[in-house]
Structure formats: C-alpha cells, structure tokens
Amino acid sequence: MPHCSDCGAYVTRDFIRVFGADGTVSGCPDCTTYRDLNNGGAVDGAGESRAEQLRGKKRPL
Numbered sequence: 008m009p010h011c012s013d014c015g016a017y018v019t020r021d022f023i024r025v026f027g028a029d030g031t032v033s034g035c036p037d038c039t040t041y042r043d044l045n046n047g048g049a050v051d052g053a054g055e056s057r058a059e060q061l062r063g064k065k066r067p068l
C-alpha cells in the first residue's frame with residue numbers, strides 16, 4: 008500500500024504518480040500542502056491545476 012515516506016499516512020497511487028518518485032512521496036496532504044508539494048520540484052507545471060496534472064499523468068504509456 009502506498010504511503011507517505013515522511014509521516015507514513017496512506018496516499019493514493021494517483022498521488023504517488025503525480026508527486027512521488029520510485030513509488031514513494033516525501034510529503035502528503037497530512038504533513039504538507041499541495042502548494043509545498045508543487046514547489047518541491049516533483050511537478051513543474053505551476054500553471055496547471057491539480058486536476059489537470061492528475062489527468063495528464065494518468066494516461067497509460
């Protein structure tokens with residue numbers, strides 16, 4: 008089950024896909040904010056909404 012490597016809270020696979028790397032994330036809504044996650048470098052689409060980022064990342068390769 009995916010979880011936050013910082014606080015251990017459960018996170019969704021979509022969340023990992025957008026904000027994480029190698030199946031883990033260093034922050035989650037329980038221990039940080041989406042703004043901080045976006046500023047953390049995992050996502051550089053600062054002008055996109057979170058929903059747009061989720062849709063973009065969910066496309067199968």
Ligand SMILES: [Zn+2]
Nearest residue numbers: 011014035038
């Ligand atoms: Zn966390």
